[in-house]
Amino acid sequence: MEDLGFDSLMLQELEVNIGRRAPGFRAEELFTPGLTIGRLIALAGGDDAVTPDPAPVHSAPAPLEESFPLAGPPRWGADTASVDAFPEVTRFEERLEEVTRGAGSPYFRVHEGTVSDTTVIGGRPYLSFGSYNYLGISGHPAVNEAVHEAVDRYGTSVSASRVLSGERDLTVRLERALAGFLGVEDCLTLVSGHATNVTAIGHLVGPGDLVVHDALAHDSILQGCALSGAARRPFAHNDTGRLEQMLRLNRSRFRRVLIAVEGAYSMDGDLVDLPAVIELKKRYGALLMVDEAHSIGTVGERGRGVGEFYGVDRSDVDLWMGTLSKAFAGCGGYLGGSARMVRWLRHTLPGFVYSVGMTPPNAAAALAATELIVAEPDRVRALRRNSELFLGLAASAGLATGSSAGTPIVPCLLGDSARTLRVARGLFDRGVVADPIFHPAVEEGLSRLRFFITSAHREEDIRRAVALLAEEVAAAGT
Numbered sequence: 001m002e003d004l005g006f007d008s009l010m011l012q013e014l015e016v017n018i019g020r021r022a023p024g025f026r027a028e029e030l031f032t033p034g035l036t037i038g039r040l041i042a043l044a045g046g047d048d049a050v051t052p053d054p055a056p057v058h059s060a061p062a063p064l065e066e067s068f069p070l071a072g073p074p075r076w077g078a079d080t081a082s083v084d085a086f087p088e089v090t091r092f093e094e095r096l097e098e099v100t101r102g103a104g105s106p107y108f109r110v111h112e113g114t115v116s117d118t119t120v121i122g123g124r125p126y127l128s129f130g131s132y133n134y135l136g137i138s139g140h141p142a143v144n145e146a147v148h149e150a151v152d153r154y155g156t157s158v159s160a161s162r163v164l165s166g167e168r169d170l171t172v173r174l175e176r177a178l179a180g181f182l183g184v185e186d187c188l189t190l191v192s193g194h195a196t197n198v199t200a201i202g203h204l205v206g207p208g209d210l211v212v213h214d215a216l217a218h219d220s221i222l223q224g225c226a227l228s229g230a231a232r233r234p235f236a237h238n239d240t241g242r243l244e245q246m247l248r249l250n251r252s253r254f255r256r257v258l259i260a261v262e263g264a265y266s267m268d269g270d271l272v273d274l275p276a277v278i279e280l281k282k283r284y285g286a287l288l289m290v291d292e293a294h295s296i297g298t299v300g301e302r303g304r305g306v307g308e309f310y311g312v313d314r315s316d317v318d319l320w321m322g323t324l325s326k327a328f329a330g331c332g333g334y335l336g337g338s339a340r341m342v343r344w345l346r347h348t349l350p351g352f353v354y355s356v357g358m359t360p361p362n363a364a365a366a367l368a369a370t371e372l373i374v375a376e377p378d379r380v381r382a383l384r385r386n387s388e389l390f391l392g393l394a395a396s397a398g399l400a401t402g403s404s405a406g407t408p409i410v411p412c413l414l415g416d417s418a419r420t421l422r423v424a425r426g427l428f429d430r431g432v433v434a435d436p437i438f439h440p441a442v443e444e445g446l447s448r449l450r451f452f453i454t455s456a457h458r459e460e461d462i463r464r465a466v467a468l469l470a471e472e473v474a475a476a477g478t
């Protein structure tokens with residue numbers, strides 16, 4: 001499976017399809033690394049056990065009179081006629097019960113104010129490492145004031161697609177500010193970061209094309225691939241050798257090849273090797289998209305992302321994508337690049353043209369945030385100092401931080417989900433919020449607590465949090 005480049009989503013799809021053809025197929029072993037095709041056939045009960053697919057999903061519909069016989073039992077299962085009856089709903093409920101049994105759910109906790117270095121839950125103050133308010137700008141008085149003014153002037157919605165009656169000067173100014181910040185010719189903003197990836201990838205490539213992406217790619221990139229109809233192949237995380245091999249073997253078999261990488265990886269907290277990826281993009285005539293959701297505002301001397309960090313020529317990346325929900329204290333996504341490309345997207349990108357424009361408060365927040373990051377460069381420096389301090393202390397305490405480096409994301413790898421949950425609960429009881437991450441967000445056996453560091457954290461709070469974490473990890477056993 002590793003040789004074929006299967007990731008967990010592809011394995012889940014395989015599980016469903018084999019289960020349909022070989023009833024009783026036990027899927028657990030499908031997810032073990034090193035599984036071979038021979039072993040898979042044996043697991044399915046050998047060649048004999050595999051029956052022809054009884055109901056090809058995409059076959060042509062049966063003639064009307066056959067589909068709806070006037071008499072006899074219905075030809076569909078009850079579990080297909082109501083969402084409540086879907087087998088995956090039952091499976092989900094069993095998993096949820098496992099995670100939330102005992103001391104209460106770590107999900108959907110209600111925060112009672114702005115979350116930055118601290119938060120309040122249930123009337124109790126906590127030290128927070130759970131928000132990506134990296135630069136402490138959400139809740140900043142200047143941003144709040146800009147939002148109030150925007151609402152007073154424009155209301156809370158632009159009430160139309162921007163192409164039609166939804167254009168406002170706030171969004172135009174925001175796009176100019178972002179283009180300047182990134183050092184690109186132009187920039188387009190959309191209402192959601194996730195939807196930005198989905199619609200952009202769905203628009204740029206299609207059947208006959210290929211997307212090669214880092215194995216740790218965010219869900220929005222995978223959804224964009226699915227929408228596009230392009231083939232996709234993941235390459236092992238940050239392994240540019242595997243990427244090169246994939247491009248060498250596949251480039252000439254496809255019309256367009258899009259390489260999709262992230263500036264900073266949100267589960268592992270490491271950076272892409274952008275110069276190496278750019279060299280491969282050029283060598284193999286591929287398109288390159290860099291998702292800077294977690295690197296914009298946080299990486300590089302002035303927070304301008306991995307482009308600044310590596311000092312690359314901005315035109316070497318076709319699409320600089322990012323979100324406004326993290327360092328920029330708002331909500332939305334952006335796509336930056338050449339003026340010609342952005343003009344084309346502005347008039348044709350489905351998720352932009354057929355969707356409402358960003359709300360005035362969000363545009364105002366992101367614009368004020370961009371101006372603050374430029375005016376107060378010390379925020380980015382404080383973030384870097386805090387991130388290095390946290391990582392250094394965690395390493396000294398013998399905690400497993402994986403490949404985290406150069407970003408404000410530090411995971412503490414704990415193995416199985418039960419242990420991860422114990423540590424998360426222990427910390428929460430002692431006043432520290434850090435979110436547990438389980439399969440399928442990360443590989444089975446690589447559950448972790450993830451710490452988002454912010455520029456607002458105080459040195460003593462970071463020291464206290466790492467000390468408490470080390471105690472809880474030791475207490476949770478292996």
Ligand SMILES: Cc1ncc(COP(=O)(O)O)c(C=O)c1O
Binds near residue numbers: 195218220291331333
């Ligand atoms: C790499 C990456 N891309 C895209 C997104 C989606 O952004 P948003 O949450 O702003 O919709 C996220 C969200 O965390 C992300 O981590």
